[in-house]
Amino acid sequence: MFEDTIVAIATPEGQGGVAMVRLSGSNALNIASLVFKPGFGDVIKSHHAVYGILEWPDGKSDNQTGLEGVIDQVIALPMLGPNSFTGEDTVEFFCHGGVVVSRLVVSACRLAGARPATAGEFSRRAFLQGKMSLDQAEAVADLIHAESDMAARAAIRQLLGGLNTQLSAIEKPLLELLAQLEGGLEFVEEEHAGVNSTQIGRVLSQSMQGITRLLDLAPAGRLLREGIHVVLTGAPNVGKSSLFNQLVGTDRAIVDDEAGTTRDVVTERIVRRGQVFVLHDTAGLRVAPGRVENKGIERTHQAVDQADIVLALSLHSEAKNVSSELLEKPSSAAVISVMTKCDLAVADGSASASVLTSSSTGFGVEELWEKMEESVQKYELDKAISLGVVINERHRFKLENSRLELGQLLEEFSDPDAIPGDEIIGTLLASILSQLGEISGRVFSEQILESVFSRFCVGK
Ligand SMILES: Nc1nc2c(ncn2[C@@H]2O[C@H](COP(=O)(O)OP(=O)(O)O)[C@@H](O)[C@H]2O)c(=O)[nH]1
Numbered sequence: 001m002f003e004d005t006i007v008a009i010a011t012p013e014g015q016g017g018v019a020m021v022r023l024s025g026s027n028a029l030n031i032a033s034l035v036f037k038p039g040f041g042d043v044i045k046s047h048h049a050v051y052g053i054l055e056w057p058d059g060k061s062d063n064q065t066g067l068e069g070v071i072d073q074v075i076a077l078p079m080l081g082p083n084s085f086t087g088e089d090t091v092e093f094f095c096h097g098g099v100v101v102s103r104l105v106v107s108a109c110r111l112a113g114a115r116p117a118t119a120g121e122f123s124r125r126a127f128l129q130g131k132m133s134l135d136q137a138e139a140v141a142d143l144i145h146a147e148s149d150m151a152a153r154a155a156i157r158q159l160l161g162g163l164n165t166q167l168s169a170i171e172k173p174l175l176e177l178l179a180q181l182e183g184g185l186e187f188v189e190e191e192h193a194g195v196n197s198t199q200i201g202r203v204l205s206q207s208m209q210g211i212t213r214l215l216d217l218a219p220a221g222r223l224l225r226e227g228i229h230v231v232l233t234g235a236p237n238v239g240k241s242s243l244f245n246q247l248v249g250t251d252r253a254i255v256d257d258e259a260g261t262t263r264d265v266v267t268e269r270i271v272r273r274g275q276v277f278v279l280h281d282t283a284g285l286r287v288a289p290g291r292v293e294n295k296g297i298e299r300t301h302q303a304v305d306q307a308d309i310v311l312a313l314s315l316h317s318e319a320k321n322v323s324s325e326l327l328e329k330p331s332s333a334a335v336i337s338v339m340t341k342c343d344l345a346v347a348d349g350s351a352s353a354s355v356l357t358s359s360s361t362g363f364g365v366e367e368l369w370e371k372m373e374e375s376v377q378k379y380e381l382d383k384a385i386s387l388g389v390v391i392n393e394r395h396r397f398k399l400e401n402s403r404l405e406l407g408q409l410l411e412e413f414s415d416p417d418a419i420p421g422d423e424i425i426g427t428l429l430a431s432i433l434s435q436l437g438e439i440s441g442r443v444f445s446e447q448i449l450e451s452v453f454s455r456f457c458v459g460k
């Protein structure tokens with residue numbers, strides 16, 4: 001248990017019925033008894049809520065606020081370590097919500113000896129006390145930040161051990177192999193200490209497959225965490241902003257018959273069937289416009305580079321798609337060709353591969369949504385959700401490194417005459433395992449903890 005006791009508001013700031021202030025650390029119960037009356041009684045019952053008054057510690061009422069003594073009526077919930085979120089002694093105070101009371105409760109706890117928690121410090125302690133792995137702590141953050149049902153479902157499954165299970169299945173055979181090799185090193189001089197190279201090669205290939213399967217789910221992880229980026233492009237006046245407004249269901253973007261009206265990227269997030277779509281309306285693509293419009297067009301290209309889906313718009317009457325010609329860089333995104341203003345004329349016959357739309361009548365908009373949903377099926381979001389695997393950038397980086405090292409090692413096995421000795425295999429295995437171990441936090445450093453937990457909010 002950490003010597004110092006930390007305190008923070010765990011609920012969001014703002015008006016609400018109830019707010020929660022959490023104290024955690026070796027002195028949590030003492031500090032709580034200085035501010036909470038009549039206290040927990042002679043024998044503290046862990047996980048039993050107690051009603052009482054929260055007040056300033058004796059002789060330390062806050063003169064600035066003019067409040068003497070009483071701060072609020074609260075419910076206090078003591079949870080003795082190791083059976084708490086952090087694994088330490090914890091007291092949670094449920095006070096009235098709003099911007100003032102919870103802050104005063106924190107101030108009183110600080111006067112009684114607690115210090116303010118830093119970002120993610122409760123979760124960090126939970127990790128250090130062995131209550132959860134690093135990827136589970138990240139799942140807590142993902143769950144808090146989830147904007148869609150799908151993202152929340154994936155995060156809770158990862159929190160319950162999804163990714164961990166997959167990782168253990170990859171790590172366990174490698175750890176066993178390492179132990180065998182190391183065990184063999186001490187006693188036996190003969191080749192591979194009873195583990196033959198075919199066996200080693202098989203274990204390595206299986207791990208390689210496991211890592212590749214996880215990496216295949218990395219795009220799904222990004223889509224679940226960030227949403228699906230949809231960029232509308234096309235010549236000026238083709239009807240991008242009008243269609244954007246239809247898709248998001250509000251008059252968010254300015255529509256005008258003057259070409260070059262939209263000069264910046266306008267972004268709107270919407271949830272559809274449990275999935276977040278991030279729609280971007282852009283400046284129309286055309287040659288030699290003014291300086292400001294040019295900057296807008298530059299941003300269009302940047303948006304396209306980040307896109308998962310590009311909606312390439314052209315007028316009902318245009319036989320070929322002008323905008324896709326002006327898109328310089330190839331993007332990995334799915335491109336859906338869309339014909340606009342179909343209320344004005346019957347679309348050209350060559351447009352059969354396009355979705356025909358009209359923003360005036362709403363025609364084709366539902367079909368367009370379905371096309372977009374279809375085009376993200378390849379990312380196997382359902383699989384990532386059911387496995388509880390939300391690969392983030394940190395995981396992806398570690399997985400790629402370990403796949404690279406594993407690939408190098410496997411290559412050595414392709415030539416039976418060039419198979420390295422046990423000691424070298426052992427060293428390489430240890431390195432691969434340390435890369436993999438950093439995902440769950442089986443292996444960690446101060447730097448890793450800093451990079452993970454500094455992204456959390458205070459109070460989590
Ligand atoms: N009749 C008709 N007019 C449209 C439609 N969509 C857009 N417009 C008109 O076309 C002009 C340009 O639309 P806008 O959405 O600003 O195009 P953008 O420059 O591509 O963003 C405006 O005058 C719109 O009212 C449509 O589906 N049908």
Ligand SMILES: [Mg+2]
Binds near residue numbers: 241255
């Ligand atoms: Mg526009």
